[in-house]
Every structure is written in C-alpha cells, then in structure tokens.
Amino acid sequence: MSRPYIPKVVTANALLEGDVVYLTADDRWSRQHHEAELIEDEAHAQMRLLHAAAQKSVIVGAYLADAKRGPDGPEPTHFREEFRTRGPSNYFHGKQEEAAQ
Amino acid sequence: MYSYTDFDEAFVRSRVAQFSQQVERRIDGSLTEDEFKPLRLMNGLYLQLHAYMLRVAIPYGTINPHQMRQLAMIAETWDRGYGHFTTRQNIQFNWPKLPDVPAILSALADVEMHAIQTSGNCVRNVTADHFAGAAADEIEDPRPIAELLRQWSTDHPEFQFLPRKFKIAVTGSPNDRAVTKAHDIGLRMVRNGAGEPGFEVIVGGGLGRTPMIGRVVREFLPKAELLPYVEAILSVYNQLGRRDNKYKARIKILVHETGLDEITALIEQRFAEILPVWGGQNDALLAQIEAAFAPPAFREAATDGYDAFYNADPVFRSWADTNLAAHRHPDYAIVTISLKAHGATPGDATADQMRTMADLAERYGHSELRISHEQNVILPHVHKSDLPAVHATLAQAGLATANVGLISDIIACPGMDYCALATARSIPVAQQIATRFDELKLEHEIGPLKIKISGCINACGHHHVGHIGILGLDRAGVENYQITLGGDGTETAVVGEKTGPGFAYDEIVPAIERLIGAYLKVRAEPEETFLETYRRLGLAPFKAALYEAEGQQDAA
Numbered sequence: 001m002s003r004p005y006i007p008k009v010v011t012a013n014a015l016l017e018g019d020v021v022y023l024t025a026d027d028r029w030s031r032q033h034h035e036a037e038l039i040e041d042e043a044h045a046q047m048r049l050l051h052a053a054a055q056k057s058v059i060v061g062a063y064l065a066d067a068k069r070g071p072d073g074p075e076p077t078h079f080r081e082e083f084r085t086r087g088p089s090n091y092f093h094g095k096q097e098e099a100a101q
Numbered sequence: 102m103y104s105y106t107d108f109d110e111a112f113v114r115s116r117v118a119q120f121s122q123q124v125e126r127r128i129d130g131s132l133t134e135d136e137f138k139p140l141r142l143m144n145g146l147y148l149q150l151h152a153y154m155l156r157v158a159i160p161y162g163t164i165n166p167h168q169m170r171q172l173a174m175i176a177e178t179w180d181r182g183y184g185h186f187t188t189r190q191n192i193q194f195n196w197p198k199l200p201d202v203p204a205i206l207s208a209l210a211d212v213e214m215h216a217i218q219t220s221g222n223c224v225r226n227v228t229a230d231h232f233a234g235a236a237a238d239e240i241e242d243p244r245p246i247a248e249l250l251r252q253w254s255t256d257h258p259e260f261q262f263l264p265r266k267f268k269i270a271v272t273g274s275p276n277d278r279a280v281t282k283a284h285d286i287g288l289r290m291v292r293n294g295a296g297e298p299g300f301e302v303i304v305g306g307g308l309g310r311t312p313m314i315g316r317v318v319r320e321f322l323p324k325a326e327l328l329p330y331v332e333a334i335l336s337v338y339n340q341l342g343r344r345d346n347k348y349k350a351r352i353k354i355l356v357h358e359t360g361l362d363e364i365t366a367l368i369e370q371r372f373a374e375i376l377p378v379w380g381g382q383n384d385a386l387l388a389q390i391e392a393a394f395a396p397p398a399f400r401e402a403a404t405d406g407y408d409a410f411y412n413a414d415p416v417f418r419s420w421a422d423t424n425l426a427a428h429r430h431p432d433y434a435i436v437t438i439s440l441k442a443h444g445a446t447p448g449d450a451t452a453d454q455m456r457t458m459a460d461l462a463e464r465y466g467h468s469e470l471r472i473s474h475e476q477n478v479i480l481p482h483v484h485k486s487d488l489p490a491v492h493a494t495l496a497q498a499g500l501a502t503a504n505v506g507l508i509s510d511i512i513a514c515p516g517m518d519y520c521a522l523a524t525a526r527s528i529p530v531a532q533q534i535a536t537r538f539d540e541l542k543l544e545h546e547i548g549p550l551k552i553k554i555s556g557c558i559n560a561c562g563h564h565h566v567g568h569i570g571i572l573g574l575d576r577a578g579v580e581n582y583q584i585t586l587g588g589d590g591t592e593t594a595v596v597g598e599k600t601g602p603g604f605a606y607d608e609i610v611p612a613i614e615r616l617i618g619a620y621l622k623v624r625a626e627p628e629e630t631f632l633e634t635y636r637r638l639g640l641a642p643f644k645a646a647l648y649e650a651e652g653q654q655d656a657a
C-alpha cells in the first residue's frame with residue numbers, strides 16, 4: 001500500500017518585502033498560514049506550485065511545505081515552518097508583531 | 102586611516118547604479134528571480150527566512166566613526182534600528198525591503214562602504230586580527246597586506262568564478278586571534294633568520310561540513326612576494342578545484358586529496374612562472390598603503406588616575422580585568438566593547454549604541470573602531486587615563502558588560518531565527534546560557550571559556566573551534582544540539598571532538614551546566630582553564646557528566 005500523502009501548503013516570500021506568504025484557494029497570497037489552501041492531493045499540489053512559481057513579479061522561491069488541518073485552518077507541522085509563521089525568537093519582529101497590532 | 106582611491110569610489114558608484122537598474126527591472130518583471138538572484142548576491146543581498154538580508158563588508162574589521170554613524174542611520178531609516186555583526190567582520194541588516202536596497206547601497210558608498218563580494222564564489226572580505234596595529238605582541242600591522250589583497254581581489258577578472266567561495270585571514274601576531282588556520286588561506290606574520298618580517302602561508306583550513314586545520318605550504322614568504330604567491334595559490338585552485346561537487350569544491354578538499362607535498366610543488370611551480378612577470382609592481386603601492394596605516398600620534402600623559410580608579414572601583418576593575426588587552430604603547434589599552442550583554446543577541450548593536458561607540462572612538466580612541474570575529478567592537482587605542490570615562494559612557498549605553506573571553510561571550514550565528522539554511526536556532530541557546538550562568542554568578546570563577554554555536558553544518562558560528570561547540574541540527578523534525586569539546590581557534594588550532602548523542606532544545610542548557618560542573622570539580626587548580634583541563638583529562642569526565650544522568654534514568 002502506498003503511503004498516504006502528507007498535506008501541503010504553497011508558501012513563498014513576497015518579492016518586495018521578503019515577508020512569508022501562502023497561496024490561498026482563491027489565488028491570493030496571504031500573510032497568514034491558516035488562510036492557505038490545504039492541498040491533500042499530490043497532482044493538485046504540483047499544479048498549484050506551478051501556478052505559484054509563474055507569479056514571478058509577486059513572489060520568490062515558492063515551495064510546498066508540509067501542513068495539517070487545524071481548527072482555524074492549516075497549521076505547520078515542522079518547526080521551521082512554524083517559525084516562518086511567527087518571526088524570530090530574539091525580537092518581537094515580523095509576523096508576530098503585525099499580528100499584535 | 103586608509104582612504105579609498107578614486108578608482109574604488111568610481112567602481113562602487115557604478116556598481117550601485119548598475120544594481121539600482123537591476124532592482125528596477127526585477128520589480129517591473131523584466132528579470133526573473135533566476136536571472137536576478139546571482140546579481141543580488143553579488144551585491145550582498147540574500148533572501149532569508151522572514152525577509153531580505155543585506156551583508157555589508159567591513160574590510161579587515163576596520164571602520165571609522167563616520168562609517169559607524171552611517172550604519173546607525175541605515176539601521177534606523179531602512180531597517181529595524183539595529184545591525185548584526187558577524188564572525189566574518191561584516192555587518193548584516195536583517196529587514197531591508199527590496200525597493201530600498203539601492204538607497205542603502207548609495208548611503209554606504211557615501212562613506213566608502215559596499216556589499217560587493219560578500220557572497221558568491223569569489224575572494225570574500227579579507228579578515229584580520231581585530232587588535233591589528235595596536236597589540237603588544239604584534240610584529241607589524243597586517244592590515245596593509247589585507248588592504249593590498251582587497252584591492253587586488255576586488256573584481257579580479259580571473260577569480261570571480263572560483264570553484265567555491267574563498268576566505269583569507271591575516272594576523273601580524275604570534276598569538277593568532279584571526280583563526281588563520283581555519284581559512285582557505287591563512288597568513289601569519291613571522292620573522293626570518295635575518296629578523297625581517299614575512300608570512301607563514303597556511304592553506305586549506307576551513308570549518309563547515311568537513312572541518313580541517315590548514316597546512317603550511319610556505320614557512321617564510323617575504324612581504325614583497327605575497328601577492329604573486331597568493332595569486333599562484335588561487336590559480337592552482339581555480340584550475341584543479343572540484344567544480345563537480347559543491348561539497349568538495351573548497352580548497353581544503355583539494356589540499357587533502359592532492360597531498361601537502363604535491364600541492365606545495367604545484368603552487369611553487371606556478372609562483373615561479375608568475376613572479377618574473379610580476380616584477381616589483383606592488384612595492385610602491387604597498388609602501389603607500391603602509392604609510393596610510395601609520396599608527397596615530399599617541400598621547401603622552403600620566404596614568405596614575407587610572408591606577409587609582411582601578412583600585413577604588415570594583416565594577417570598573419572587573420571590566421578592566423576582562424575587557425582590556427595589552428597595547429604596544431605602555432600607557433594605552435585596547436578596549437573590547439562586549440556586544441554580549443547577558444540575555445542579549447550576540448553581535449547585535451542598536452543604532453544608539455553604534456553612535457555611542459562612534460563618539461567614544463572620536464573622543465578617546467584616535468577615531469578607530471574594529472569589529473572582531475567574536476562579534477564584539479574594539480576601541481584599539483585608548484589612553485589609560487581615559488578608561489574610567491569610556492567605561493562610564495559604555496555603562497550608560499548598556500555596553501559595559503565585563504565578560505570578554507568568559508562563558509557568556511558566546512559566538513552565535515543567526516541560526517533559524519533568520520537564516521534560510523539553518524537546521525535549528527542558535528541565538529536563543531546563547532541567550533539562555535548567558536542568562537543562566539549570570540544567575541549562577543559563576544562566570545568569573547569559571548574563567549576563560551569560548552562557547553561557539555552554529556545553526557547548521559556550515560559552521561558560521563565556528564563551533565568546531567569552540568572550547569565548547571554547539572551545533573544545532575534537525576533530528577526527525579525536532580531541534581537537536583550536538584556538543585563538541587576541546588576545539589581551539591588560535592595558533593594551536595584543533596577541531597573539537599563530538600561527545601555523543603545530541604540534546605533537545607530544552608536540554609541543552611542543563612547539559613552545558615553539567616559540563617561546567619564537571620570542569621569545576623576536576624580542574625587541578627582554579628588557574629587551570631577549561632581547555633587545559635580537557636587537554637589533560639580528555640573526554641571521559643565530561644562525557645560522564647553529560648550522559649550519566651540519562652543512563653541512570655534508563656536503568657530505573
């Protein structure tokens with residue numbers, strides 16, 4: 001039996017600010033992980049990644065990151081992706097700061 | 102101090118103009134990221150985890166107050182009000198926005214600074230002993246040679262596409278503070294039989310995935326032959342370096358695979374070809390540069406005020422004992438300003454702190470500042486009578502931490518708080534260790550100890566040469582920290598030994614505490630340093646302290 005596909009989100013950095021962004025189901029780039037489209041099918045994931053990578057004047061370095069379903073939308077599963085949703089741990093900069101405003 | 106030539110100025114300005122257009126074309130979509138990436142990297146612009154990062158070169162760690170103030174201005178205008186000094190004597194800005202980068206580069210050019218060759222497979226920023234030109238133990242100031250190398254390597258047509266990046270470090274002292282043995286080329290000033298200064302040439306050192314201590318290819322090289330000799334090394338490397346495999350492309354692998362005798366012969370052969378054509382073309386230039394690096398006019402004044410203050414004020418005394426080093430002029434001292442306040446991010450300085458340091462350098466330090474690879478800032482020439490005033494000002498700016506060379510004076514790379522290549526965080530580990538030992542009030546009792554932390558195998562935090570090295574890894578999706586012991590980055594350089602399995606994020610600080618507990622218990626006398634104890638006893642007592650508790654748990 002083949003292994004079940006680990007769900008993914010498409011993520012990248014915004015071209016102008018470098019901020020972490022996520023591709024939503026309605027083709028927007030959101031700054032928030034929980035708004036991302038949770039992709040549970042491998043073929044669809046590849047399609048969405050191609051779609052993202054084509055937006056070369058909006059984002060940089062699109063890739064698929066593992067994620068899981070959560071009560072408010074997709075959540076990261078790896079610590080690196082979790083840090084990307086927040087910002088650095090030594091200063092209250094980045095997304096955590098924006099979220100608090 | 103050395104000032105750029107018109108050529109440098111024109112070159113840097115034209116690069117800024119060029120890059121401004123490239124940024125414009127990237128933003129309007131006419132350049133793809135694949136096309137743009139090598140161009141931005143050539144200008145020091147990286148894309149990190151949360152934002153872009155701009156790496157600015159501080160050649161051989163030497164910077165003047167005017168430049169330091171400009172860095173403060175940049176930090177405030179286009180970044181988050183601080184800068185991060187790195188182990189390569191560079192400064193990094195962690196939050197620039199792409200459209201602002203041309204303006205930042207232009208502001209840097211205004212003070213003769215740039216970000217050129219801070220990335221890519223070229224000769225990177227040449228680093229030097231941060232006490233250069235001031236240290237009591239120095240033969241000669243090595244910075245004129247570093248400057249000569251900088252001029253020669255900048256935009257050198259033959260060496261812009263080397264098999265891999267190339268790092269050169271130089272020191273003028275027998276006590277190596279520039280980690281020369283862990284560089285692609287290390288140059289250590291020595292005297293020959295006739296008493297003339299020249300260089301011992303070390304090749305093939307490096308940390309990273311395959312740490313290696315450099316090998317001596319030439320025991321004595323006259324200063325005048327330095328440039329053709331370095332060119333010969335690069336030329337051999339450029340031709341034979343392993344371009345087929347990124348992990349084998351550094352010169353250390355070439356030296357290792359070719360063998361010392363053969364690589365030395367190849368270099369000498371190439372050198373013999375180059376030398377006659379070279380002629381004496383740099384002699385005049387070197388003499389000119391040397392003149393520009395002439396020492397400042399040292400002040401003659403009494404130092405008894407300093408002695409009295411030293412005896413009267415314990416806080417000042419503690420700082421003087423740890424943060425001062427011997428100057429070549431008996432009435433002067435070298436001041437190391439610690440950027441390692443307990444719990445702060447190693448190497449970070451706020452814009453205000455940068456300005457304070459610039460003011461102090463101007464007022465009391467012959468307008469000189471240095472950045473150390475240990476992520477501190479140096480005032481290389483301070484008259485002893487001025488030290489109480491310098492200390493008082495530093496204290497007000499949160500810059501008077503008396504911990505240089507102690508357990509909380511930790512090198513930590515940006516790790517997974519910023520770096521896209523990281524496998525784990527390093528900054529919070531450093532913060533927690535420093536805070537913990539400050540609470541324990543143990544660090545002066547522990548004495549000299551270098552902890553160095555890297556957030557991945559690339560080893561920017563020099564963990565291999567830390568007395569205690571910590572390497573952050575990703576083990577099955579969890580941060581895990583591997584410890585090495587006994588590393589040394591000085592003239593007696595060695596790569597540290599792994600202790601065994603790593604520790605989880607919340608176990609690493611207690612593990613370090615156990616290590617230190619073991620050291621305090623087994624050291625022969627309080628004067629025996631951690632490294633000396635380790636060299637005398639080996640891994641065993643430390644391993645026991647690290648893993649014993651675990652074993653007991655298993656048995657239970």
Ligand code: SF4
Nearest residue numbers: 514520523556557561
């Ligand atoms: S050691 Fe690794 S994590 Fe640290 S700065 Fe270098 S590349 Fe980044």
